[in-house]
Amino acid sequence: MTTDVGPGLSGVVAAETRVMWLDPSSGELAYRGVPVDSLANRADFEEVAHLLIAGKGPGDDPKGLADFRRQVRSSRTLPREVVELIRSLEPTTHPTRMLRAGVSAVGCHELTADDDLSGARQWRELRVVGQTAALVGAICRHRAGLRPRQPEPGCSLAEGVLAALNNRPPTADEVRALDLLWVLSAAHGLDPPTFTSMIVASCLADPYYNIVAGLSALRGPKTGGAAEAVLDQLLPLRDPMEAEAWVERTLANGGVIAGFGHHAYRMPDPRVVVLRKEAASMARAHGRRELFEVARTVEVAATSALAPRGVYINVNFYGALLFHLLGADPPLVPCLVAIGRMAGTAALVREALDGIRLYRPLSRYVGPAERRLSSEDAP
Amino acid sequence: MIGSSPIIAEQSYGRGLEDLVAGDTAISDIDGSKGWLHYRGYPIEDLVGRVSFEETAYLVLFGEMPDASQLEDWCAELRQWRDPPQAALEALQRVPANAHPLAQFRTMMTVAACHIPEPENTELDAQWRRPARILSWTAALAARAIRHLEGADPLPPRDNLGYAANFLHQSTGRTPSTDETTAFEASLVVQAEHGLHAAAFAALVVISTGADLGSAVLAGMGALSGARHGGANQLAFEMLEQLDGPDDARAWVRDALARGHRFPGFGHRVYKCPDPRVRALEPYAEGLLVASGNEHMWHTYLALREEIEGALGAKGIFANVDSITGLIYHPLGLPVSAFPIPFCLAIETGWMAHCLEYLPDGKVIAPGAVYIDSTA
Numbered sequence: 001m002t003t004d005v006g007p008g009l010s011g012v013v014a015a016e017t018r019v020m021w022l023d024p025s026s027g028e029l030a031y032r033g034v035p036v037d038s039l040a041n042r043a044d045f046e047e048v049a050h051l052l053i054a055g056k057g058p059g060d061d062p063k064g065l066a067d068f069r070r071q072v073r074s075s076r077t078l079p080r081e082v083v084e085l086i087r088s089l090e091p092t093t094h095p096t097r098m099l100r101a102g103v104s105a106v107g108c109h110e111l112t113a114d115d116d117l118s119g120a121r122q123w124r125e126l127r128v129v130g131q132t133a134a135l136v137g138a139i140c141r142h143r144a145g146l147r148p149r150q151p152e153p154g155c156s157l158a159e160g161v162l163a164a165l166n167n168r169p170p171t172a173d174e175v176r177a178l179d180l181l182w183v184l185s186a187a188h189g190l191d192p193p194t195f196t197s198m199i200v201a202s203c204l205a206d207p208y209y210n211i212v213a214g215l216s217a218l219r220g221p222k223t224g225g226a227a228e229a230v231l232d233q234l235l236p237l238r239d240p241m242e243a244e245a246w247v248e249r250t251l252a253n254g255g256v257i258a259g260f261g262h263h264a265y266r267m268p269d270p271r272v273v274v275l276r277k278e279a280a281s282m283a284r285a286h287g288r289r290e291l292f293e294v295a296r297t298v299e300v301a302a303t304s305a306l307a308p309r310g311v312y313i314n315v316n317f318y319g320a321l322l323f324h325l326l327g328a329d330p331p332l333v334p335c336l337v338a339i340g341r342m343a344g345t346a347a348l349v350r351e352a353l354d355g356i357r358l359y360r361p362l363s364r365y366v367g368p369a370e371r372r373l374s375s376e377d378a379p
Numbered sequence: 380m381i382g383s384s385p386i387i388a389e390q391s392y393g394r395g396l397e398d399l400v401a402g403d404t405a406i407s408d409i410d411g412s413k414g415w416l417h418y419r420g421y422p423i424e425d426l427v428g429r430v431s432f433e434e435t436a437y438l439v440l441f442g443e444m445p446d447a448s449q450l451e452d453w454c455a456e457l458r459q460w461r462d463p464p465q466a467a468l469e470a471l472q473r474v475p476a477n478a479h480p481l482a483q484f485r486t487m488m489t490v491a492a493c494h495i496p497e498p499e500n501t502e503l504d505a506q507w508r509r510p511a512r513i514l515s516w517t518a519a520l521a522a523r524a525i526r527h528l529e530g531a532d533p534l535p536p537r538d539n540l541g542y543a544a545n546f547l548h549q550s551t552g553r554t555p556s557t558d559e560t561t562a563f564e565a566s567l568v569v570q571a572e573h574g575l576h577a578a579a580f581a582a583l584v585v586i587s588t589g590a591d592l593g594s595a596v597l598a599g600m601g602a603l604s605g606a607r608h609g610g611a612n613q614l615a616f617e618m619l620e621q622l623d624g625p626d627d628a629r630a631w632v633r634d635a636l637a638r639g640h641r642f643p644g645f646g647h648r649v650y651k652c653p654d655p656r657v658r659a660l661e662p663y664a665e666g667l668l669v670a671s672g673n674e675h676m677w678h679t680y681l682a683l684r685e686e687i688e689g690a691l692g693a694k695g696i697f698a699n700v701d702s703i704t705g706l707i708y709h710p711l712g713l714p715v716s717a718f719p720i721p722f723c724l725a726i727e728t729g730w731m732a733h734c735l736e737y738l739p740d741g742k743v744i745a746p747g748a749v750y751i752d753s754t755a
Contacts, residue, residue: 098493108482111479200601217585217590221589225588360648365405367406367407371421
């Protein structure tokens with residue numbers, strides 16, 4: 001391959017994939033050839049995870065899907081010591097750090113020193129997706145000062161996480177909304193957490209190391225942390241008037257509106273439309289219309305100021321709002337996104353392991369010319 | 380640097396970003412055809428045996444050799460972090476004893492990372508604190524994991540020992556001799572930095588998101604733990620260990636070559652000539668093996684290397700650093716499954732140097748993919 005290498009390796013092709021398709025000029029996104037538009041609100045997250053990981057579309061393989069659901073749900077039983085480890089951390093620890101520790105500890109239970117560490121044979125995508133959901137549930141309960149409780153064995157991943165988040169059985173609309181969020185964020189190109197996992201997988205590390213590494217890239221302010229920042233910005237704004245003034249003031253001072261801008265494309269993210277609609281109806285159902293109006297005002301004001309510069313709304317803006325309406329406080333948002341993204345990453349890593357070479361680019365040396373220690377440094 | 384340097388005009392590259400020049404760096408210069416490795420301008424042959432790991436780390440991280448007072452302050456900073464958070468040490472009791480030591484080490488590090496203040500202090504005066512904390516915590520946690528593996532009680536650090544000697548003391552339970560410390564230190568010095576190898580690249584992707592240094596190092600450790608990377612020194616030693624003397628080594632290599640076998644610890648993506656780190660470490664390995672009554676193993680290694688290089692050298696395949704470090708770690712009494720750990724302690728210096736170099740104005744590293752239409 002030949003390319004002009006831009007900052008941040010833009011323009012470089014780091015993988016070939018059949019898992020998804022992303023058109024940077026239109027923002028169009030498809031999983032295994034199925035447009036995401038046609039999955040939103042029609043397929044739940046477990047179906048989409050099955051599609052991404054096993055390559056089977058909804059309806060193509062009912063028995064395989066049923067097995068998949070059973071396996072992914074049953075993997076949510078965490079070893080007691082893992083739950084204890086999470087609960088030994090200060091409840092104020094950032095949830096992404098707790099999740100990383102939890103995944104690492106789960107890996108110690110899943111693989112022994114005698115297991116072959118080469119990733120291909122050991123990759124246990126299904127279990128990892130379910131285990132992550134269970135860990136996030138355990139983290140939610142620990143943060144809220146609630147006693148640990150495993151999810152009901154037969155419930156879906158979304159039901160289990162919502163029950164832990166709000167300490168009550170979720171409504172059907174809430175379950176549908178969380179599935180929608182996960183479906184829309186299950187895979188989106190080689191974002192840093194996914195790419196980090198692929199680099200680590202290319203060294204044939206054990207799968208839990210891949211995830212620990214990916215989770216380390218989850219929450220930087222330039223990736224998943226941006227979703228958290230959306231809420232940090234929106235929640236203190238009391239009404240649309242204040243929101244409008246805030247946007248004006250922030251931009252005049254050279255500040256950043258979280259939830260706007262994307263390194264790869266110069267148009268509104270197409271996934272925003274369905275998320276905005278869902279956030280509006282969830283806000284109505286939960287008596288939070290004022291919050292939605294604030295968000296809508298920020299969107300309109302920021303768009304009119306930023307669109308001429310090629311900066312548009314991204315998936316984090318209404319995505320974070322919807323996670324919040326479902327019960328998440330800001331620091332929990334990156335972990336909730338991670339559950340959905342685990343499906344896409346698992347599929348990409350598995351694919352990558354089939355034909356990958358170790359990722360090892362070069363650098364150009366621009367430092368000091370050759371020199372020697374002075375003789376007085378000699379022993 | 381990768382995030383900010385001007386676009387490097389059209390390049391061709393292969394899978395795994397082979398041959399892609401991803402950006403500029405002032406940290407190390409590696410020439411894979413001449414076989415040289417320079418840190419900030421100093422050839423490693425000039426450093427090994429003459430400077431401590433602490434001095435090397437200072438050079439790699441901050442760009443210059445420290446003067447006496449800088450070195451004193453840097454060593455004091457490193458000593459200050461020798462006691463990792465108690466919760467991280469206790470985490471070891473919550474994972475099964477039969478888990479891989481690298482997975483146990485990882486779990487302790489993920490718990491320790493919960494104790495890195497947020498946001499990390501990026502003031503200039505904190506420049507030293509962040510990498511020092513990681514270097515000393517990882518050494519202490521790794522030593523703890525090794526003691527655990529051996530079923531032995533943990534040992535407190537000793538203030539009168541430097542980084543290398545203290546790690547040996549805390550992991551093996553005995554005070555190393557001067558020769559042992561010198562050999563171990565040499566292995567740390569020559570492995571302190573190596574460009575954008577997979578682990579450094581993973582760390583750089585993480586730091587480019589604005590994450591903390593501990594997160595970047597955890598990603599690097601992940602890459603390093605893989606069989607194709609840091610795990611290779613363990614595999615190379617296990618290969619050597621099953622050979623019974625030089626004659627057996629030669630016969631086995633000839634047979635393995637006929638079967639198209641690949642040899643762990645041989646061949647390197649960048650070096651197509653002898654790896655300078657191997658030549659720098661061989662005298663130390665020989666010294667330790669001879670002194671510990673393992674001369675036999677030294678000659679087996681030499682026969683193995685000569686036989687493989689004789690057959691494959693023309694194709695640019697030579698012993699790399701992973702073939703030799705085990706011959707230092709074994710006589711020091713480190714268990715084989717822990718061999719990747721000292722490599723990690725050394726090379727994380729380089730990862731952090733790349734992260735610090737990248738930080739000021741780096742963009743998120745986000746390459747693209749080619750999407751293959753699976754329906755077509």
